[in-house]
Amino acid sequence: MILYRPVSTKELELIKKSNYRSFPPRLPEQPIFYPVLNEQYATEIASGWNVKYNDDHKGYVTKFEVDDSYCGQFEVHQVGGAHHKELWVPAEKLKEFNEHIVGEIQIISEFSE
Template sequence: MADTTTLYRPVGPAELALIEASGWQAFPPRLPEQPIFYPVLNEEYARQIARRWNVRDHGAGFVLRFRVDRDFLGRYPARIVGGKLHEELWIPAKDLDALKRHLVGPIEVIASFGEADRPDEHPLTPSGGSS
């Protein structure tokens, strides 16, 4: 089995629905005004974004966890975009299909905020996930 890196992605309800429609196996294509896919490197940062931005903009925010083959991610250096906690990867939108091929296991919902708050698990995620 390949060495993996665990990444996190804060999303709103619309993006979550598209990920569910993929069978928890892919992120949706980026829109023309979104040339970069930004997964983050720690859960706390993802929770901040989901609570502060996704809830404000979409009424609910979710934190996703997924694993990616570490060798594949080596071409994308980590970038700090604020404090030390705010570390993310900048993956060009054109590389999303390649990212999909390097996912290891399903994408999981591990937390939800706003209108979609649930105590410990999200019913849509394949393994339940926990907050």
């Protein structure tokens, strides 16, 4: 399954430290890791929310692949329009989720003010 994740500069630095192989653990107040199912939605978040609310006013879109059979255990949630779909991964499963990433996490877009 091809997934996308809008990230901040801080999160991107942690991804780089993993050699583009994993996403960092969630913070205690973040019980869900939610990659999105399409580039359009990820771009909306990175170019709007991340640019507006992050300290450095930058946002990035990452693209990555996860084993299809593994992803089947997680619920897809539509949280707005037809293209606003997210895969909801409980934070405690993120380490296992990272182990099912195929290849590297790619940076496909960058946005700034």
